[in-house]
Amino acid sequence: xxxxxxxxxxxxxxxxxxxxxxxxxxxxxxxxxxxxxxxxxxxxxxxxxxxxxxxxxxxxxxxxxxxxxxxxxxxxxxxxxxxxxxxxxxxxxxxxxxxxxxxxxxxxxxxxxxxxxxxxxxxxxxxxxxxxxxxxxxxxxxxxxxxxxxxxxxxx
Amino acid sequence: xxxxxxxxxxxxxxxxxxxxxxxxxxxxxxxxxxxxxxxxxxxxxxxxxxxxxxxxxxxxxxxxxxxxxxxxxxxxxxxxxxxxxxxxxxxxxxxxxxxxxxxxxxxxxxxxxxxxxxxxxxxxxxxxxxxxxxxxxxxxxxxxxxxxxxxxxxxxxxxxxxxxxxxxxxxxxxxxxxxxxxxxxxxxxxxxxxxxxxxxxxxxxxxxxxxxxxxxxxxxxxxxxxxxxxxxxxxxxxxxxxxxxxxxxxxxxxxxxxxxxxxxxxxxxxxxxxxxxxxxxxxxxxxxxxxxxxxxxxxxxxxxxxxxxxxxxxxxxxxxxxxxxxxxxxxxxxxxxxxxxxxxxxxxxxxxxxxxxxxxxxxxxxxxxxxxxxxxxxxxxxxxxxxxxxxxxxxxxxx
Numbered sequence: 001x002x003x004x005x006x007x008x009x010x011x012x013x014x015x016x017x018x019x020x021x022x023x024x025x026x027x028x029x030x031x032x033x034x035x036x037x038x039x040x041x042x043x044x045x046x047x048x049x050x051x052x053x054x055x056x057x058x059x060x061x062x063x064x065x066x067x068x069x070x071x072x073x074x075x076x077x078x079x080x081x082x083x084x085x086x087x088x089x090x091x092x093x094x095x096x097x098x099x100x101x102x103x104x105x106x107x108x109x110x111x112x113x114x115x116x117x118x119x120x121x122x123x124x125x126x127x128x129x130x131x132x133x134x135x136x137x138x139x140x141x142x143x144x145x146x147x148x149x150x151x152x153x154x155x156x
Numbered sequence: 157x158x159x160x161x162x163x164x165x166x167x168x169x170x171x172x173x174x175x176x177x178x179x180x181x182x183x184x185x186x187x188x189x190x191x192x193x194x195x196x197x198x199x200x201x202x203x204x205x206x207x208x209x210x211x212x213x214x215x216x217x218x219x220x221x222x223x224x225x226x227x228x229x230x231x232x233x234x235x236x237x238x239x240x241x242x243x244x245x246x247x248x249x250x251x252x253x254x255x256x257x258x259x260x261x262x263x264x265x266x267x268x269x270x271x272x273x274x275x276x277x278x279x280x281x282x283x284x285x286x287x288x289x290x291x292x293x294x295x296x297x298x299x300x301x302x303x304x305x306x307x308x309x310x311x312x313x314x315x316x317x318x319x320x321x322x323x324x325x326x327x328x329x330x331x332x333x334x335x336x337x338x339x340x341x342x343x344x345x346x347x348x349x350x351x352x353x354x355x356x357x358x359x360x361x362x363x364x365x366x367x368x369x370x371x372x373x374x375x376x377x378x379x380x381x382x383x384x385x386x387x388x389x390x391x392x393x394x395x396x397x398x399x400x401x402x403x404x405x406x407x408x409x410x411x412x413x414x415x416x417x418x419x420x421x422x423x424x425x426x427x428x429x430x431x432x433x434x435x436x437x438x439x440x441x442x443x444x445x446x447x448x449x450x451x452x453x454x455x456x457x458x459x460x461x462x463x464x465x466x467x468x469x470x471x472x473x474x475x476x477x478x479x480x481x482x483x484x485x486x487x488x489x490x491x492x493x494x495x496x497x498x499x500x501x502x503x504x505x506x507x508x509x510x511x512x513x514x515x516x517x518x519x520x521x522x523x524x525x526x527x528x529x530x531x532x533x534x535x536x537x538x539x540x541x542x543x544x545x546x547x548x549x550x551x552x553x554x555x
Contacts, residue, residue, distance in 0.1 A: 016305075018305045018306055018326060022305065022326070023326070023327055023366060024327075024366055103404050107365065107404075141406060142388075142405070142406020142407055143388075143406070143407060143408055144387075144388030144389075144404060144405045144406045144407055144408065144409075145406070147367075147386070147387060147388045147408060147409060148365045148367075148387045148388060148389075148404070151365060151366055151367035151368075151385075151386050151387045152365040152366050152367075152387060153327075153366050154365075154366070
């Protein structure tokens with residue numbers, strides 16, 4: 001059966017179509033400002049990692065993480081820093097770290113875990129590390145955390 | 157202990173009790189609504205309301221005027237009234253078609269508190285507010301359209317008969333004025349506003365993580381609004397401020413809620429068990445669940461009617477396996493010795509709960525609620541039997 005009709009974007013014929021950016025509150029910050037902020041956090045994360053303060057590093061990088069359109073570079077920088085944190089944490093410490101995070105931070109962490117899993121082979125992404133974090137985070141924050149990753153339109 | 161009835165092997169899409177709770181109207185995921193009558197410990201089907209030609213999505217039974225309204229994916233609503241038949245003189249349920257003027261499925265329907273209006277939510281980005289026109293002897297509708305951007309999934313009336321809350325797939329819960337000049341007296345000012353011409357938007361709220369809004373509900377006083385969305389959270393809105401308390405849950409999303417008093421809500425959905433939330437303007441929290449998964453259970457729920465349990469000669473393990481695969485989407489193949497035992501959920505409901513409704517009142521507080529589910533069950537819960545939640549992963553655990 002021909003399924004190509006399913007790929008037709010019918011919304012372009014609908015003047016009143018609901019656009020993606022109407023579904024969430026856009027970041028009031030300027031893209032340049034967001035990028036600047038992401039770079040600063042990258043530095044701060046290195047400081048926390050030097051002190052071996054994983055929860056601190058995660059909180060810094062995940063609070064007010066860049067989302068929405070036009071901030072691709074800031075998102076990539078954030079993902080890189082986050083992967084450094086995830087990869088350097090010992091597997092046995094993950095549960096303890098995750099429990100110290102706020103609900104907001106847990107939800108954002110889950111978004112990045114899924115983002116990472118959607119980009120296999122990119123940068124220093126390791127599937128087994130991400131799956132390890134995913135398992136521990138789900139144990140602590142529940143499946144609700146995964147549901148929020150799927151529904152939240154503030155895509156990281 | 158909750159009262160458990162298996163009504164059918166099909167999902168129960170919606171249910172509504174008559175005023176004296178001796179009768180129950182249900183949509184069993186079909187084009188017909190069934191009226192069941194309680195006989196001892198069973199619900200026996202007595203009347204079938206057939207008029208819709210697509211799935212009935214919602215039913216509401218008005219307690220005082222004893223009228224039933226049904227709405228369906230066929231874009232119609234019918235008001236059913238018990239009238240003596242012209243020939244036999246027996247009481248029969250007579251339908252009246254309502255002109256909804258919507259071009260998509262109707263999704264949810266509720267009578268207003270005074271039962272002179274009802275609201276029909278729909279996929280046409282509109283809510284039809286229907287009132288009776290005695291001159292022409294039919295129900296006419298007026299559409300609430302702005303600023304709805306997507307399917308409306310649920311509606312709930314404010315006790316003043318004018319304000320209406322609506323939850324929509326555009327991720328917003330809104331409070332509208334559904335003031336109809338011909339029916340309503342001018343309403344007294346409320347916490348939601350004082351000037352209320354038709355289609356006034358008195359408030360628009362959403363959860364931080366978004367998610368389409370499955371269900372909305374005004375508190376008994378009407379001064380507080382609760383809504384639950386698909387981000388597994390429930391939000392409680394105090395209009396002055398506005399102060400919004402958002403509770404994120406570790407479990408799956410809620411699809412239906414019911415206030416039981418000014419400070420308590422019972423809500424349920426994909427997690428298969430009812431949760432209780434309590435609080436006040438200062439803050440809200442999850443108080444626990446009504447489904448005590450740790451208590452010992454009798455093996456089988458009581459049968460309502462039909463072939464649910466009493467399949468006679470066919471009641472073999474093979475039959476049970478296929479029945480569960482069909483009705484619960486559970487397959488137990490790969491070499492497990494006792495398929496039903498390890499695919500049965502710990503919760504009473506074995507699938508998503510579709511509808512939570514107040515069942516019994518004591519004064520102005522609800523003391524019992526009823527839930528219906530995709531598993532074909534109807535359960536009546538005592539709202540005071542709250543047990544603390546154990547485990548963070550939610551109810552969807554297998555035995």
